[in-house]
Amino acid sequence: xxxxxxxxxxxxxxxxxxxxxxxxxxxxxxxxxxxxxxxxxxxxxxxxxxxxxxxxxxxxxxxxxxxxxxxxxxxxxxxxxxxxxxxxxxxxxxxxxxxxxxxxxxxxxxxxxxxxxxxxxxxxxxxxxxxxxxxxxxxxxxxxxxxxxxxxxxxxxxxxxxxxxxxxxxxxxxxxxxxxxxxxxxxxxxxxxxxxxxxxxxxxxxxxxxxxxxxxxxxxxxxxxxxxxxxxxxxxxxxxxxxxxxxxxxxxxxxxxxxxxxxxxxxxxxxxxxxxxxxxxxxxxxxxxxxxxxxxxxxxxxxxxxxxxxxxxxxxxxxxxxxxxxxxxxxxxxxxxxxxxxxxxxxxxxxxxxxxxxxxxxxxxxxxxxxxxxxxxxxxxxxxxxxxxxxxxxxxxxxxxxxxxxxxxxxxxxxxxxxxxxxxxxxxxxxxxxxxxxxxxxxxxxxxxxxxxxxxxxxxxxxxxxxxxxxxxxxxxxxxxxxxxxxxxxxxxxxxxxxxxxxxxxxxxxxxxxxxxxxxxxxxxxxxxxxxxxxxxxxxxxxxxxxxxxxxxxxxxxxxxxxxxxxxxxxxxxxxxxxxxxxxxxxxxxxxxxxxxxxxxxxxxxxxxxxxxxxxxxxxxxxxxxxxxxxxxxxxxxxxxxxxxxxxxxxxxxxxxxxxx
Amino acid sequence: xxxxxxxxxxxxxxxxxxxxxxxxxxxxxxxxxxxxxxxxxxxxxxxxxxxxxxxxxxxxxxxxxxxxxxxxxxxxxxxxxxxxxxxxxxxxxxxxxxxxxxxxxxxxxxxxxxxxxxxxxxxxxxxxxxxxxxxxxxxxxxxxxxxxxxxxxxxxxxxxxx
Numbered sequence: 001x002x003x004x005x006x007x008x009x010x011x012x013x014x015x016x017x018x019x020x021x022x023x024x025x026x027x028x029x030x031x032x033x034x035x036x037x038x039x040x041x042x043x044x045x046x047x048x049x050x051x052x053x054x055x056x057x058x059x060x061x062x063x064x065x066x067x068x069x070x071x072x073x074x075x076x077x078x079x080x081x082x083x084x085x086x087x088x089x090x091x092x093x094x095x096x097x098x099x100x101x102x103x104x105x106x107x108x109x110x111x112x113x114x115x116x117x118x119x120x121x122x123x124x125x126x127x128x129x130x131x132x133x134x135x136x137x138x139x140x141x142x143x144x145x146x147x148x149x150x151x152x153x154x155x156x157x158x159x160x161x162x163x164x165x166x167x168x169x170x171x172x173x174x175x176x177x178x179x180x181x182x183x184x185x186x187x188x189x190x191x192x193x194x195x196x197x198x199x200x201x202x203x204x205x206x207x208x209x210x211x212x213x214x215x216x217x218x219x220x221x222x223x224x225x226x227x228x229x230x231x232x233x234x235x236x237x238x239x240x241x242x243x244x245x246x247x248x249x250x251x252x253x254x255x256x257x258x259x260x261x262x263x264x265x266x267x268x269x270x271x272x273x274x275x276x277x278x279x280x281x282x283x284x285x286x287x288x289x290x291x292x293x294x295x296x297x298x299x300x301x302x303x304x305x306x307x308x309x310x311x312x313x314x315x316x317x318x319x320x321x322x323x324x325x326x327x328x329x330x331x332x333x334x335x336x337x338x339x340x341x342x343x344x345x346x347x348x349x350x351x352x353x354x355x356x357x358x359x360x361x362x363x364x365x366x367x368x369x370x371x372x373x374x375x376x377x378x379x380x381x382x383x384x385x386x387x388x389x390x391x392x393x394x395x396x397x398x399x400x401x402x403x404x405x406x407x408x409x410x411x412x413x414x415x416x417x418x419x420x421x422x423x424x425x426x427x428x429x430x431x432x433x434x435x436x437x438x439x440x441x442x443x444x445x446x447x448x449x450x451x452x453x454x455x456x457x458x459x460x461x462x463x464x465x466x467x468x469x470x471x472x473x474x475x476x477x478x479x480x481x482x483x484x485x486x487x488x489x490x491x492x493x494x495x496x497x498x499x500x501x502x503x504x505x506x507x508x509x510x511x512x513x514x515x516x517x518x519x520x521x522x523x524x525x526x527x528x529x530x531x532x533x534x535x536x537x538x539x540x541x542x543x544x545x546x547x548x549x550x551x552x553x554x555x556x557x558x559x560x561x562x563x564x565x566x567x568x569x570x571x572x573x574x575x576x577x578x579x580x581x582x583x584x585x586x587x588x589x590x591x592x593x594x595x596x597x598x599x600x601x602x603x604x605x606x607x608x609x610x611x612x613x614x615x616x617x618x619x620x621x622x623x624x625x626x627x628x629x630x631x632x633x634x635x636x637x638x639x640x641x642x643x644x645x646x647x648x649x650x651x652x653x654x655x656x657x658x659x660x661x
Numbered sequence: 662x663x664x665x666x667x668x669x670x671x672x673x674x675x676x677x678x679x680x681x682x683x684x685x686x687x688x689x690x691x692x693x694x695x696x697x698x699x700x701x702x703x704x705x706x707x708x709x710x711x712x713x714x715x716x717x718x719x720x721x722x723x724x725x726x727x728x729x730x731x732x733x734x735x736x737x738x739x740x741x742x743x744x745x746x747x748x749x750x751x752x753x754x755x756x757x758x759x760x761x762x763x764x765x766x767x768x769x770x771x772x773x774x775x776x777x778x779x780x781x782x783x784x785x786x787x788x789x790x791x792x793x794x795x796x797x798x799x800x801x802x803x804x805x806x807x808x809x810x811x812x813x814x815x816x817x818x819x820x821x822x823x
Contacts, residue, residue: 082812208791209789209790209791209802209803210765210767210791212791212802212817213765213791213792213793213800213801213802214793216793216800216802216817216819217763217793217795217798217800219819220798220800220819221795221796221798235812237789237804237813275786275788275806275813276772276783276784276785276786276806276807276808276809277784277809313809315784316772316784323781323809324809443810447741447746447778
């Protein structure tokens with residue numbers, strides 16, 4: 001912490017600085033949509049919303065959502081699930097209890113209960129909104145621990161074109177991308193392409209296999225030996241190499257002043273080079289949306305979205321094995337009507353989703369499908385200029401299980417001159433997936449069955465939170481003159497009927513695990529954030545999260561939540577001349593020790609990152625970064641270790657061709 | 662350091678034995694048998710397979726066979742019971758080097774396929790292999806990945822020659 005304090009002091013005297021990303025979130029003027037399904041300024045959002053701005057995305061130079069959130073959100077950690085697929089833990093909730101949306105649309109498929117986060121690259125992303133806690137009354141299943149909504153950018157210049165490349169020494173990673181957009185009176189098009197490639201990374205072990213063998217030989221011969229060499233707690237020795245290709249297109253047609261049509265499409269491919277097989281992942285997405293506005297106060301949205309996610313295994317010689325084929329397709333139709341009555345607003349919505357899954361994990365590679373129908377209503381009642389009440393109710397029905405779920409939310413915002421008070425109750429649920437209902441899988445052909453349970457009930461949560469927020473300007477105080485924002489939120493999330501596996505019945509002489517609704521947990525937490533922009537231009541933000549689980553808590557190698565975590569960023573931006581401007585940020589994250597009390601792995605860690613973005617002539621940017629500035633190395637690698645082998649370096653080049661030509 | 666001392670003493674002892682014998686008037690220098698010939702055979706002992714921190718110990722026999730004069734093959738014994746079985750996995754081409762009384766075998770990675778208990782062909786890899794032979798004792802460390810099993814087995818074998 002002394003180091004952190006010193007770093008702040010070092011950056012404070014920066015002259016003529018600004019940091020647009022921090023400024024946006026401190027001044028609370030940007031518009032957000034996730035908390036209420038309707039555009040509201042950040043300061044008026046009924047639930048505390050964490051905003052990651054376009055500037056944040058650019059300065060962090062993150063490749064995908066995982067890189068971005070890791071650096072920005074405390075209480076959030078990405079680790080590994082089985083098969084070394086990425087797994088999320090956010091304030092006590094796993095990846096299947098946090099809903100990721102792309103422009104408000106769900107993504108199909110999962111990898112070990114998690115979205116394939118590498119699909120969510122940040123090319124052409126304008127902002128990311130994060131609402132922690134339950135939001136099922138608006139978004140349905142999976143919005144239990146939070147919603148992360150990734151919102152595309154819509155360039156308004158006549159045309160833009162960008163080409164970019166970046167090299168990272170960690171795994172010799174290359175990222176190459178290109179984007180193009182045009183904008184006319186009627187048409188707006190955004191196209192982006194990204195390719196990434198990372199080599200396998202051998203994680204250093206505390207001792208080589210030869211050193212271990214030598215000590216073993218001494219032990220076998222009755223000679224003195226070093227026991228510490230024989231006890232290495234690493235579970236992972238190699239990160240697999242992978243390549244991704246991601247192409248997206250979004251086309252908007254403003255047919256009339258009242259009618260707007262949006263079409264979108266995307267293709268994603270990832271190959272992960274494993275020890276025995278190569279895993280191939282494909283995703284196809286497309287959608288159409290129409291928005292008709294009768295007037296400023298009334299509009300109707302109709303949309304259809306398709307998303308497909310496939311997995312298959314290939315032998316090193318390129319032969320597809322077909323023993324691990326997986327395909328998930330989702331069709332979603334959606335209608336939303338919004339009607340404003342003066343300052344008040346009513347939203348009525350209905351959705352239909354058809355979910356179809358074929359997987360090797362079902363008996364005889366069978367397919368299963370389910371329909372989900374829901375209807376919801378929300379009333380946004382501005383009782384006075386200071387008092388706002390937002391109430392939502394929703395009903396969901398799932399055909400395969402014949403289960404239904406009612407969810408509701410009541411959010412109250414009260415503004416008093418010196419602060420804003422938010423009180424919120426929201427319920428959440430997660431419907432059992434087709435996999436959890438119908439799985440019939442001999443895990444790894446080892447004779448250990450995992451059996452689905454069609455009688456599973458939805459997981460259910462009740463989320464209460466109370467937040468205070470203050471935004472103000474300090475004048476005539478000398479050193480502190482500037483604008484600041486402070487938010488403190490306490491929450492309690494009661495999570496019940498958690499779906500997990502228990503020891504199942506013997507199946508054809510084999511042991512089994514059975515999906516089951518288990519007793520739940522209660523998650524208690526506090527989130528605090530502080531941002532300050534000095535009049536001289538310096539700025540910084542600090543986010544802290546504390547979390548504690550009680551009840552039926554269990555830990556595993558894959559689940560090691562930490563009670564305390566912290567992220568921070570100090571920004572610096574200055575134009576030195578017409579030909580050169582510097583945008584700099586020093587950020588860090590600190591994770592506390594595992595809540596489980598586990599002591600055989602690192603008790604906590606701090607990682608710093610220095611990012612320098614050099615704006616050169618006519619839209620040419622040189623991005624450099626030093627990650628893990630102080631060369632932190634885990635003492636052993638397990639599923640919740642940070643993905644680092646020490647300090648790494650980035651260098652990248654981005655060219656805005658429209659400015660160059 | 663103790664190991665180095667032991668090695669030094671061993672080398673001195675070996676040198677003395679060979680030195681003494683070479684002084685004999687009637688003795689002739691006989692070429693040393695290839696290193697592979699010196700280590701082939703059956704070794705019985707304890708195999709410990711660790712997966713996700715859980716260790717499973719069993720008594721096994723590892724059969725080392727000659728591949729070339731300077732390399733050996735070995736078959737990792739099958740693991741598990743009935744349908745819950747990883748079949749025996751051949752590992753070929755462990756390169757041997759000799760230093761004093763100690764013969765060390767190394768292999769970065771071996772990739773193969775094998776027929777599983779249900780009759781299907783499965784790919785596997787055995788990597789990071791180190792084998793040390795000293796006198797009648799062998800120790801072997803390796804990492805084993807079988808089929809689509811999500812986890813690797815970390816294996817350790819300590820055995821004695823029959």
